[in-house]
Amino acid sequence: MGNKQIKQHLETAQKTGVLKISLQRLQDFPPQLKTFPNVLKTLDISENRFVTLPEEIGRFTLCKHLNVSGNRLTELPEILGNLTKLEVFIAMNNMITNIPQSMANLKNLKQVNLSNNQxxxxxxxxxxxxxxxxxxxxxxxxxxxxxxxxxxxxxxxxxxxxxxxxxxxxxxxxxxxxxxxxxxxxxxxxxxxxxxxxxxxxxxxxxxxxxxxxxxxxxxxxxxxxxxxxxxxxxxxx
Missing domain, CATH: 3.80.10.10 (Ribonuclease Inhibitor)
Incomplete structure (x- = not known):
């Protein structure tokens, strides 16, 4: 995904609160997201090549739906425990070996999918x-x-x-x-x-x-x- 496409997605996301950048072969978190305003309700970064999730993901405290499926994640950051409005968490098809204890803070969770991990x-x-x-x-x-x-x-x-x-x-x-x-x-x-x-x-x-x-x-x-x-x-x- 080129910078122009990312910019378009981010501009739209500021208005809709929905950001979907799946199936883009991304290896690194888009740097623009690290300073992105806290407006996201849905974040879908599935089917990329992420090995880790950055600490900055914990800034999106309004997020209700997070999809990180189909990446190369082996662990999840403790900072996910900050996403206290999260209702749906999908992380299937990774290589995750441990779940952070901080996810016990996510009192609004309704659905969790951790299928096909380690x-x-x-x-x-x-x-x-x-x-x-x-x-x-x-x-x-x-x-x-x-x-x-x-x-x-x-x-x-x-x-x-x-x-x-x-x-x-x-x-x-x-x-x-x-x-x-x-x-x-x-x-x-x-x-x-x-x-x-x-x-x-x-x-x-x-x-x-x-x-x-x-x-x-x-x-x-x-x-x-x-x-x-x-x-x-x-x-x-x-």
Missing amino acids: LAKFPTMFCQLTHLDVLDLSRNKIVEIPNEVKDLYVTELNCNQNQISILSDNIALCPKLKTLRLEENCLQAKAFSPKILIESKISNILYEGNLFNPKEFNSLEGYEAYQERYTAVKKKMF
């Missing part, structure tokens, strides 16, 4: 965010869903295609969780304790591609209680 630990900083509705952690390297998950407020948690072999039964305490995606992991059937099947609000567990078959799942203690919730939800859809 996360080895479940990002517990997203717990206790009461507006968070969907958390997508699919296609990472997570090995355990820990006890802290009890404070996750999402209605849908996607952990497909990880390396999960441990599932804390504290997931039964999630106040809103309805859909739990755990396909293509390393779970045994016994990972789904009676507490999860009987006491949780989860009505849709997707588990294909683990170390057990449907017959084993169907014979678990508490399966009938889970099936009742599953059937009740299906009936409401039709």
Whole structure:
């Protein structure tokens, strides 16, 4: 993207609050953005070649939608915790290994997509965010869903295609969780304790591609209680 094009995009963004500079093979953050006025509501820098995000990104405290997908990021800066109005954060298709603890400050988050990264630990900083509705952690390297998950407020948690072999039964305490995606992991059937099947609000567990078959799942203690919730939800859809 040439300087003339960037200038045009920036001029428009000052009026609309929307800046989209994706698919431009950018390796460096446009220097004009480092002094850009704090007017952006949407910032889309996806499908470029950024290796890092600059500290200046923390200036955009009005931003509600941030898309940094399809870059070469290995980490995210702590300064992202300043974007307290952020509602949607999309960072799929990078090489991110860690999530900054400061993202626990983002109380308005509704949707987070971190699919296809290099996360080895479940990002517990997203717990206790009461507006968070969907958390997508699919296609990472997570090995355990820990006890802290009890404070996750999402209605849908996607952990497909990880390396999960441990599932804390504290997931039964999630106040809103309805859909739990755990396909293509390393779970045994016994990972789904009676507490999860009987006491949780989860009505849709997707588990294909683990170390057990449907017959084993169907014979678990508490399966009938889970099936009742599953059937009740299906009936409401039709």
